[in-house]
Amino acid sequence: MIMLFFFTFLISIILLGSVAIGPFSIRVYVTIAMMLFLFYKSTKGGKNIISIDHGQLNIYVFFLILMGLAQLLNGEIIEYQFFKKLLAYHLVSIVAFFSIEHYLNTAQDLKKTIILLTGIMLFNSVVTILQFIGNDIGWSIGMFFGDVQENIDFTETHNFLLGYSRTPGIFGDVVRNAFAIAILAPLSLCLVDDRSNLITKIYALMSFGFALVACFMTQQRAAFYLLMFCLAVYLFVAIKKSAIVFVVLGVLAVLFVDNFNFDNIDLGRLSQTTDDARSDLYKHALEFIPKHPILGGPMSFQRMAGLSSHNVALDSWIFAGFFGFITMMILICKTLISGIKTFIEGLNIAGQNRYMIFCSIAVINAMLYGFTHNTSYLTGEVLIFIALALMLKSSKLNMKSKYMTKI
Numbered sequence: 001m002i003m004l005f006f007f008t009f010l011i012s013i014i015l016l017g018s019v020a021i022g023p024f025s026i027r028v029y030v031t032i033a034m035m036l037f038l039f040y041k042s043t044k045g046g047k048n049i050i051s052i053d054h055g056q057l058n059i060y061v062f063f064l065i066l067m068g069l070a071q072l073l074n075g076e077i078i079e080y081q082f083f084k085k086l087l088a089y090h091l092v093s094i095v096a097f098f099s100i101e102h103y104l105n106t107a108q109d110l111k112k113t114i115i116l117l118t119g120i121m122l123f124n125s126v127v128t129i130l131q132f133i134g135n136d137i138g139w140s141i142g143m144f145f146g147d148v149q150e151n152i153d154f155t156e157t158h159n160f161l162l163g164y165s166r167t168p169g170i171f172g173d174v175v176r177n178a179f180a181i182a183i184l185a186p187l188s189l190c191l192v193d194d195r196s197n198l199i200t201k202i203y204a205l206m207s208f209g210f211a212l213v214a215c216f217m218t219q220q221r222a223a224f225y226l227l228m229f230c231l232a233v234y235l236f237v238a239i240k241k242s243a244i245v246f247v248v249l250g251v252l253a254v255l256f257v258d259n260f261n262f263d264n265i266d267l268g269r270l271s272q273t274t275d276d277a278r279s280d281l282y283k284h285a286l287e288f289i290p291k292h293p294i295l296g297g298p299m300s301f302q303r304m305a306g307l308s309s310h311n312v313a314l315d316s317w318i319f320a321g322f323f324g325f326i327t328m329m330i331l332i333c334k335t336l337i338s339g340i341k342t343f344i345e346g347l348n349i350a351g352q353n354r355y356m357i358f359c360s361i362a363v364i365n366a367m368l369y370g371f372t373h374n375t376s377y378l379t380g381e382v383l384i385f386i387a388l389a390l391m392l393k394s395s396k397l398n399m400k401s402k403y404m405t406k407i
Contacts, residue, residue, distance in 0.1 A: 006103045007116055009034050013092050013382050014120060014180075018146045018172060031092050034099055041102065050105045052392035056338070057097055057385075059331040060377060064090055066327055067320035074295040074321075089380030096382050100389035107397055110355060110390070114187050115200075117386070121184035122207040125214035128169040128177060132161050132217035146172025163268035165219040178220035179366075179375045183383045185211035186230045186361040187390070192238075193354050208234075219269040222372045226365045233361060237352060278310055278372070285309035289317050296321040312370035315378055331377060332367055335388065339363040342395050353398050359391035 009030045016026035064086065071077035104110050130138025134155055142148045151166045151174070161167065169177035188211070191204035212231065215224050284305040292300070298319045302308060309315050316328035339360045346356030366384045370376025377384060 009099060013096055015145060015170060031095050034095050038098055038102060049102055050396050052101050052396055056331060056335050063324055063327045066324040070295045070321035070324055074297050076297055076299045079299045093380050093382045093385040097385040097389045104393045110393060114190050117184055118188040118207045121211055124169040125210035128167045128214035128217055131167045142168055145170045165269060167218050174218050175373050176375060178215060178218040178223035179369055180383055181211050181215045182223040182226045182365045182369055183362045183387050185227055186358040189234050189358045190355045221270050222369055224270055230361050281305055281307060281309045285314040294321050308374045310374050312376040312378055319378060336367050342391055355394040356398060359394045362387040363391050
């Protein structure tokens with residue numbers, strides 16, 4: 001029953017932010033309930049909790065304080081709806097981090113949680129594929145999780161969606177859909193372990209395969225390339241005992257690329273190497289920042305450019321000023337270093353720890369994605385904090401049980 005509450009919390013904060021009961025969304029209710037539960041448990045103690053590093057979380061909270069101060073001083077704190085976003089996104093993410101720290105204290109807890117997250121991803125992948133092929137069921141399901149009518153209207157005037165980024169899945173927005181796939185898909189590969197049973201392996205590989213197809217159908221380049229890198233890592237890990245096989249496959253791949261005619265293959269947006277709209281946003285950002293170097297001004301910038309700059313480095317300066325920018329860069333660098341370190345440690349462990357390897361890839365993907373889209377620490381994306389906490393837990397559990405032999 002205790003884990004059931006935790007799983008309900010995870011499902012709600014990931015999927016039900018737009019599903020309201022009365023004045024608030026389901027995500028708000030379950031977040032308040034989880035906060036009260038964690039506070040109660042902190043006063044009672046008793047449970048042996050494996051703590052994780054709060055370094056990134058502390059920096060994140062400090063960044064939020066700086067962003068609030070910057071917007072208070074530049075006069076945009078009300079217009080930006082800072083306090084509403086603080087409660088709706090950033091607080092939820094912080095509570096999610098602490099909930100994982102509290103609940104996941106065995107290898108089995110970690111495995112069950114990743115199975116749940118993989119299930120969410122598989123469901124979303126199926127819905128995304130249905131939307132891409134124009135199936136009404138896919139769009140009806142998407143409408144339950146968010147207002148996607150604009151995308152539905154678009155599909156009614158187009159015979160196919162290849163080359164267009166219009167499939168929101170169950171995340172209400174195509175960019176967040178691809179972002180979710182780029183984070184959740186690597187987690188599924190944690191389950192393809194020598195100690196996992198055949199059914200679990202099939203479930204994990206099938207989920208990743210559907211996610212790869214769905215990611216292609218979002219036509220989001222960054223997410224798809226990050227997922228292809230994840231696939232390459234998996235293939236390397238899977239055939240680690242036969243380096244010769246890996247070399248042979250590499251040679252065959254090179255020969256295939258050199259001799260195959262790709263002219264007849266249409267990859268849509270994935271084959272495009274330029275993006276004039278994003279370049280214009282970067283240009284506007286680089287013009288805006290020198291004029292507002294200390295305090296920034298997110299609403300002033302959006303009135304000028306129409307959108308955020310879609311780059312976490314530029315946006316952190318615009319949204320939180322110079323000191324917020326420095327803090328955000330420290331946070332991202334610390335997170336990337338932690339992810340790369342965990343990834344290398346996972347590879348070097350005897351037998352290799354796939355939980356550490358692929359949880360760290362999920363975190364690295366989340367960081368890199370923010371440099372091309374408006375989804376990052378800055379916007380309080382809850383999946384970042386879920387992936388980060390899972391990575392830190394997998395590392396701690398490995399230290400406790402050497403190779404997580406209970407999985």
